[in-house]
Amino acid sequence: MGKNLKGKECGKGIYQRKDGLYSARYYAKNSKRKEKYFETLPKAKNWLADARYEERHNLIVTSPDMTVDKWFEYWIENIVCDLASNTKRNYQERYKWNIQPVIGAMCIDDVKPMHCKAVLNRMETTYAGSTIRQAYITMGTMLKSAVMNDIIAKHPMNGVRYTKPVRAVDDIKYLTVDEQEKFLEAAAQSRVLASRTT
Template sequence: MGKDLRGREIGEGIVQRKDGLYSARFTNKSGKRVEKYFDNAADAKKWVTISRLEDDKKPATAIEYSMTVDEWFVYWIKTFKQGLSPNTIRNYKDRYYTNVQNHIGKMLLIDVKAMHCQQILNEMQADYAISTVYQTYICLGSMFKSALLNDLIPKHPLDAVNFRAKKVKTPRRVLTVEEQEKFLEFADKNHNAKQFRLLLQTGLRTGELIGLTWDSFDIENRTLTIDKALEYRHERGYWRAGPPKTMAGFRTIPLTEEAFDILYGLYQKRHTRKESMALSQVLTFIDPRTGLERTVNMKELIFVNFRTGEPIKNSTYDTNLYKICDKAGIKPFCMHALRHTFATRCIERGVNPKSLQKILGHAQLSTTMDTYVHVTDDSLILAIRQFEAAV
């Protein structure tokens, strides 16, 4: 409820300003805030009541066609993209607010034409990597496709855009069996060796590894439940919790003997490790399965920095990996390469692809096979040997 200068309640959406005028405001159907000023509270209340009634009577087309691109983007992200991972949503927002908003943000959604989108992409190609331009193209395409399916625009503006560049797929880094053995030989001298070995036994994503808490580890059933992820946001200097990347990312996987021994050894020593004040944080996020808020007590994290007692940042792991690769004399790789390597080893050893899909937390089997499973020279040789043995 709004208040006047004496602190008395004067009605919803109404507040008295310091100059004595009464500000009356409400949010219409299209999500736009409408505001007007009056000399007295009675006129302000009357205007809000009448304006809301008139807004309710407006035909849908009048409301929809008055929506700006900015308004639609905010509504689209909030309504249609909430099931995506925080990283994906952040990428959409980065591309929109950095490259799209200045061009068409204030335009009416229905007025956007192919030439406006073409100009955005053309200007970007002079200053950005083609992969970033492609991300912007995907953002525009998805946003306008949703508007088209909801009858907010008569046709898709990107249909007439000339953009042939495709996302450049860099070769996925996968360790050969020899490289993996050499890596582990030198990794065992690193304080994060247990984490590296665990990834090669489970195929977890880095954020899932960081977000593991003791309630994730079921000692009796020898399983690991993945139901959250953590990441450190360097540009703002804070930790953020969230759900796994996709709904299929919520999973419980059985542990290998080595993975179980790693976690059980840490569990037995959990009360003797160093813990900093940073672990006193309690993070929250919305669980997309229930729509309810969940909490993550960082004191319960399985992995913390042995020296500082703080949570281990994403970048720290990659820095460690580069140093290990340098000492081992192998081509550098990032944390995600360990996930690729796990998936490839599974296929090489005859793991059923459908089972691997569930272990990795993929919604589609094609993602597992096309993106994460790689045919190495070793696997080709093994395939021929298997063929020979069968003959």
């Protein structure tokens, strides 16, 4: 058992360093040592208990060669699984059509800001600003979750900016009253024609 600077026992896998931080560590199933530092003993104990629980129950395999695809699959099924179905669908669509083709096969640890920016740049000419923003949010949320779960050390979206403006309300054209009446007449006419042919 490790000890703090005063010689008091901290618990198995935890000790206090000379700089005052508490080191919590354990060996994963692949024999790789996992270690993290904390300012307080309770935080170190909580992290160690959670990490051992995840390891024991195979909640996620955090191998050095984990791909973005593998993380997205875990993230969508286990971390954001309680979101509204529309939100999940938006995440899945933006990932499949825009994010996956660029970074899906990459090792998640190798993803840099330039790769994230490349996803957005490829969308510039063919997608509306609102759709690009959805991809930006999906990628940012997914990768931030990877940082929070100790899959990666640094958020690869840091410094990545989204600049294409979403269409302003005054850019949207509304039908005049006259145009609305013509539209309703045309819709009624087409309904009448449709009912005659059936």
